[in-house]
Amino acid sequence: MTRQILWRLVNLVPLLFVISLLVFFISQAGPADPIKDVLSQKMSAEQIEQIRQAYGLDQTAWSQYLHWLRDMFTNGGGISLSVRSPVSGIVYPAFLNTLILGAATTVVTVVLGVLIGFAAGIRHGRPADRAAMLFVQIGSNLPIYWFGLIIIWLTAVRWNWLPAGGMHDLRGDGGFGDLLLHLIAPAFAASLVSMLIVARFVRAAVIESAQSDYIRTYRSQGFGRAAILGKHIGRNILPPIVNTTGLTVGSVITGVVFVETIFSWPGLGSVLLNAIAGSDYPVIQSGILLVAVVFVVVNLITDVLLDLLNPRLRHA
Amino acid sequence: MTAVLTVDGLHVDFPLPGDVVHAVRGVDLEVRPGEVLALVGESGSGKSVTAASILGLLPGTARITAGSIRFEGNELVGLPEKRLNVFRGAGIGMIFQDPVTSLDPSFTIGSQLGDTARLHLRVSRDEAREVGRTWLDRVGITDPERVLRSYPHELSGGMRQRVMIALAGLSGPKLLIADEPTTALDATVQKQILDLLLDLTGETGTAVLLITHDFGVVSHTSSRVAVMREGAIVEVGETAQVLGAPEHPYTRTLIDSVPEIGQRHSAGGQERRLLSAAAHTARVHLSSETDSPRPSPSPRPSPSPRSGRSPRPGGSAGLGDSTGPNVLASPAAGRPILEISRVSKDFTVGGLGTGRHKATLRAVDDVTLSVRRGEIFGLIGESGSGKSTLARLAGGLLPRTAGKINFDGTDVAAAGRELRRRFQYVFQDATTALNPRIKVGDQIARPLLRLGKATGRRQAAELTGRALDLVGLSAGYADRYPREFSGGQRQRVSIARAIALEPDLLILDEPTSALDVSTQATILNLLLDLKDELDLTYLFIGHNLAVIEFVCDRIGVMHQGSLIETFSADELFAADRQPATRALLDAVLPIGAPTTTKG
Numbered sequence A: 001m002t003r004q005i006l007w008r009l010v011n012l013v014p015l016l017f018v019i020s021l022l023v024f025f026i027s028q029a030g031p032a033d034p035i036k037d038v039l040s041q042k043m044s045a046e047q048i049e050q051i052r053q054a055y056g057l058d059q060t061a062w063s064q065y066l067h068w069l070r071d072m073f074t075n076g077g078g079i080s081l082s083v084r085s086p087v088s089g090i091v092y093p094a095f096l097n098t099l100i101l102g103a104a105t106t107v108v109t110v111v112l113g114v115l116i117g118f119a120a121g122i123r124h125g126r127p128a129d130r131a132a133m134l135f136v137q138i139g140s141n142l143p144i145y146w147f148g149l150i151i152i153w154l155t156a157v158r159w160n161w162l163p164a165g166g167m168h169d170l171r172g173d174g175g176f177g178d179l180l181l182h183l184i185a186p187a188f189a190a191s192l193v194s195m196l197i198v199a200r201f202v203r204a205a206v207i208e209s210a211q212s213d214y215i216r217t218y219r220s221q222g223f224g225r226a227a228i229l230g231k232h233i234g235r236n237i238l239p240p241i242v243n244t245t246g247l248t249v250g251s252v253i254t255g256v257v258f259v260e261t262i263f264s265w266p267g268l269g270s271v272l273l274n275a276i277a278g279s280d281y282p283v284i285q286s287g288i289l290l291v292a293v294v295f296v297v298v299n300l301i302t303d304v305l306l307d308l309l310n311p312r313l314r315h316a
Numbered sequence B: 001m002t003a004v005l006t007v008d009g010l011h012v013d014f015p016l017p018g019d020v021v022h023a024v025r026g027v028d029l030e031v032r033p034g035e036v037l038a039l040v041g042e043s044g045s046g047k048s049v050t051a052a053s054i055l056g057l058l059p060g061t062a063r064i065t066a067g068s069i070r071f072e073g074n075e076l077v078g079l080p081e082k083r084l085n086v087f088r089g090a091g092i093g094m095i096f097q098d099p100v101t102s103l104d105p106s107f108t109i110g111s112q113l114g115d116t117a118r119l120h121l122r123v124s125r126d127e128a129r130e131v132g133r134t135w136l137d138r139v140g141i142t143d144p145e146r147v148l149r150s151y152p153h154e155l156s157g158g159m160r161q162r163v164m165i166a167l168a169g170l171s172g173p174k175l176l177i178a179d180e181p182t183t184a185l186d187a188t189v190q191k192q193i194l195d196l197l198l199d200l201t202g203e204t205g206t207a208v209l210l211i212t213h214d215f216g217v218v219s220h221t222s223s224r225v226a227v228m229r230e231g232a233i234v235e236v237g238e239t240a241q242v243l244g245a246p247e248h249p250y251t252r253t254l255i256d257s258v259p260e261i262g263q264r265h266s267a268g269g270q271e272r273r274l275l276s277a278a279a280h281t282a283r284v285h286l287s288s289e290t291d292s293p294r295p296s297p298s299p300r301p302s303p304s305p306r307s308g309r310s311p312r313p314g315g316s317a318g319l320g321d322s323t324g325p326n327v328l329a330s331p332a333a334g335r336p337i338l339e340i341s342r343v344s345k346d347f348t349v350g351g352l353g354t355g356r357h358k359a360t361l362r363a364v365d366d367v368t369l370s371v372r373r374g375e376i377f378g379l380i381g382e383s384g385s386g387k388s389t390l391a392r393l394a395g396g397l398l399p400r401t402a403g404k405i406n407f408d409g410t411d412v413a414a415a416g417r418e419l420r421r422r423f424q425y426v427f428q429d430a431t432t433a434l435n436p437r438i439k440v441g442d443q444i445a446r447p448l449l450r451l452g453k454a455t456g457r458r459q460a461a462e463l464t465g466r467a468l469d470l471v472g473l474s475a476g477y478a479d480r481y482p483r484e485f486s487g488g489q490r491q492r493v494s495i496a497r498a499i500a501l502e503p504d505l506l507i508l509d510e511p512t513s514a515l516d517v518s519t520q521a522t523i524l525n526l527l528l529d530l531k532d533e534l535d536l537t538y539l540f541i542g543h544n545l546a547v548i549e550f551v552c553d554r555i556g557v558m559h560q561g562s563l564i565e566t567f568s569a570d571e572l573f574a575a576d577r578q579p580a581t582r583a584l585l586d587a588v589l590p591i592g593a594p595t596t597t598k599g
Helices: A002-028 A034-038 A045-054 A061-074 A087-121 A127-139 A144-158 A176-210 A213-220 A225-236 A238-262 A268-277 A281-309 B047-054 B081-087 B109-121 B125-138 B144-149 B157-169 B187-204 B215-221 B239-244 B249-257 B286-290 B387-394 B417-421 B440-450 B457-470 B475-479 B487-499 B517-534 B545-551 B579-587
Strands: B005-016 B019-031 B036-041 B063-071 B092-095 B175-179 B207-212 B224-229 B232-238 B336-351 B356-372 B376-380 B402-407 B423-426 B505-509 B537-542 B554-559 B562-568
Touching: A002 A061, A002 A281, A061 A281, A087 A127, A087 A176, A087 A238, A087 A268, A087 A281, A127 A176, A144 A176, A144 A238, A176 A225, A176 A238, A213 A225, A213 B092, A213 B157, A225 A238, A238 A268, A238 A281, A268 A281, B005 B047, B019 B036, B019 B047, B019 B207, B019 B232, B036 B047, B036 B215, B047 B063, B047 B175, B047 B207, B092 B157, B109 B125, B109 B144, B109 B157, B125 B144, B125 B157, B157 B187, B175 B187, B187 B207, B187 B215, B187 B579, B207 B215, B215 B239, B224 B239, B224 B249, B232 B239, B232 B249, B249 B517, B336 B387, B336 B537, B356 B376, B356 B387, B356 B402, B356 B537, B376 B387, B376 B545, B387 B505, B387 B537, B417 B423, B423 B487, B440 B457, B440 B475, B440 B487, B457 B475, B457 B487, B457 B517, B487 B517, B517 B537, B517 B545, B537 B545, B545 B579, B554 B579, B562 B579
Parallel strands: B036 B207, B036 B224, B092 B175, B175 B207, B356 B562, B376 B537, B376 B554, B423 B505, B505 B537
Antiparallel strands: B005 B019, B005 B063, B224 B232, B336 B356, B336 B402, B554 B562
């Protein structure tokens, strides 16, 4: 088992290298020219050339890549083209805020997804199950930004329960309770689609497990419904829960980027939007690389958890 | 003597969209204290549904529509789950067919035994573990400590079924329902498990309702037997009486469908067909009822003399029966058509990229054998002995690790289209061996075109029709999809697909293992007929020694990847057989002589 985990960690190195190549060269291939966007029209050709040299933009793509890679490790990801400060100072705080929102979203996804899926699964084929599936069908087709606006309108404008946006109350002390209050609405909005995907898979897993031969064995021995549902079906649906949750993290992250904009959350989403608008390549590249790393790490955790949950792999 | 269990006029329906299937139609049954009652029948006869209704474990939408089930005087029909749980386990235990899926894969054996012990015996966690240990000991597991810590997948099928017996037994039920408890197990394990079941229930005086399709199991275990067909019981009686002198023609047909070990000799070795007794009873031809594609009403009008049997031209049966092709094709006379010399096959698991140590499993180990033209060579062994792997190697379906395989003098790995046409396969499970989305006619025609047997679509269609006709399906069936056929008919389609190419050699990989006994009998007869008519050679892989002995001319025994011995089928009972062969022979449960002392 330890051997397998170590092997997966070793595998990360070439994977991250390939990701860094992709991130760098795909953004390089874009049509925008950072110098033209950043500087004024009045500069002469020589002046522009000078600046190109200063930023290393006249070198070959490969040496630019190596430069960039070196900066990622030593220089805080290089200097932002638009703000002229180290990229790390711009990207990392925003990234941390996004992680907070992403984690909250994942928690809501798992809790509500499992509850809905389980409740529907054990009522397989009955009206409650059909109603839940209809809700899943409709809900997973709602556009996130529209859903986010509806939530703001209901919770903040109409009922005035929750703050309409931001991460902290400007007049408050910025404590943990305040943060949680600000998290509720955006986390719920961002988790909508992934929550319903999880619900769908959990429902299927519950139905499959409930119809399995080993559950029939427990029933034949006189175990009560509560014990069977809680212990045995509960344990056997864990792998699909972990699996789908890991897979939906992708849609969670993209959802978070939308939601940040709607809820004025000071996260990576708004930073990236600004950077794209300003062709600020160092910021774009660092930001995307961080998102990719989150993906890879979540996948790693998912795989390891799945191995741990499967007796066949655990004892191998 | 009051019965432990009384079933009265039981009806069970499966509602389908727009239709209702009456799976059980008025079953009456009585299980007496301490007896073993066998409930025997073919698939779809409703025996498992009957068993499931007793404990309220009917699947899906199935409902009991009428009747009563009384256990020690308590009516079980209509009880809510909660009240049924009083009887489940404590009063009535149950053992299921498939020990692989019937144990929870996510919990250790110790945990599953412990949960059951705590539920029924009201003991502490530690005591429950002790109970589990004692019971594993009782069901003949020699290292209970290791098994307690094991997960189901770490145990063999036989071990798992022992665990199932412990699970069902530890709550001390008055009645044990065993639903095909040994069907998924190897023949050599089957007898051990049945004997264990009989010993344990004998000790405690537990009555057993044993559901099975195997008359050998009936004969070995039961004191009384009930024969079920199409949802109703057609005959009940003392086992010896029912097996020796069945009253109902259906029972007779079923028993006659099963090849008995040693039957080959009485049949003279040359005229080998099953269901031979059917002609003496009323016109009960199971094959024409449950498996009814033949255009003629009676597929085997006169079973013992073969004169009228072969209406098709080209067959050699026109001459007197005494000189059938089997006599001419004396096994010793044939030249080898398939020569396997020093063949080995390794499978590799793990290695770079998997995070596991690389390991090599030798599935086939240095096997040498030759199949002679015109013979039926039987290959037998327990599951995992490498016989199916060898069958796949023989036709070049798998690359071999070492050795040589020649078909008619040419290496099969280098076989061109013409050579490949000449050896064909029939696999065990026709349901998965046929493409479900392609009409069976196309499935037969495609290889004809591909391997150059037919030059155009019209000729392919014509040959397809002829092949379907040969296997007893009419050419009109070509436009149907596999799902429209019964299990036996699908296997006929598989055979048609193979013989349409006019091969010389058929490799039959357990062609009847997935079929009911009566269907098995018709398929075996069909194979024997086709061999004579088309001058075929068979490599017949099987695990049922009685079938192999009945059908084959020579027998090879595989054990742990090696071919341990080869002998003529007549010499199966010779004194110098290898221990592994003997074990297979001892595992056969004959129908003829009931060995039970219970009752």
